[in-house]
Amino acid sequence: MSTPERVPYAAQRKQAIITELRATGRIDAADIAAQLGVTQETVRKDLIGLEQQGLLRRVHGGAVPVEQLSFEPAVSTRTYYSEEKTRIARAALAHLPTRGSVLIDAGSTNARLAELFPADRELTVYTNTLSIALTLATRARLTVITLGGRVRPLTLAGVDDWAARALSEINVDVAFLGTNAISVERGLTTPDPAEAAIKRLMLASARRRILLADHSKVGAVSLCKHGELSDIDLLITDTGLSAADLKTLQATGLEVEQT
Secondary structure, three states, X not given: OXXXXXXXXXXXXXXXXXXXXXXXXXXXXXXXXXXHOOOHHHHHHHHHHHXXXXXXXEEOOEEXXXXXXXXXXXXXXXXXXXXXXHXXXXXXXXXXXXXXXXXXXXXXXXXXXXXXXXXXXXXXXXXXXXXXXHHHOOOOOOEEEEOOOEEEOOOOEEEOHHHHHHHHXXXXXXXXXXXXXXXXXXXXXXXXXXXXXXXXXXXXXXEEEEEEOOHHHEOOOOOEEEEOHHHOOEEEEOOOXXXXXXXXXXXXXXXXXXX
16 A cells, blocks of 8 residues: 655745745745645645745735845746736727827736737827837837837836937827836835836826736835826726725725726
């Protein structure tokens, strides 16, 4: 008769969780429970303990790393919450004007919006992001305008004086904006000061301002503040946002659309 495999001790489970988190950038509680041969409740308790130690941050269904306030992964590596970002981008399409002008900020969710952008309407689209401009340039009826400026390798976003000057001279109907973190106490924040300055100017250049952000951004704080929640007309996020976080955001007067 074979001996049943021993369930790992708490310290072993936690080490396995941290190892997986460092390797993949996120933890799915159900998957790790199956891998370790324990219940999801056991994993939940392990995640709570690790969060209390400051080693990770729990989100709906699992956990993500606790990053330094100035840490910023390249946009091309931001593959987590891919399905949620696609749903958010699809929902954003309903807020496109039939004519006029839009502004699209840098970020992985906004890049997804560009990929889904319709080709059946004549719009002027401004963006500070080279990859987004190249994606949109395939739509013959769009007029695509880049803002210029120094290109940041991590996000491919244009920043500094040239981009700032362009933003000071335009007024768009709708801006689709991005952020790294959303906090009721600290507002909208991002790791890079130059990019924060451009995001701040984007808020001032648009008649309607729509923030596209998955639920993992809510409750987080990064290095540089670029806006208040009151600067945003609508937040489009996913259904992973907890009921408590939704209530807290709505209490500020922010309109939230979940998809």
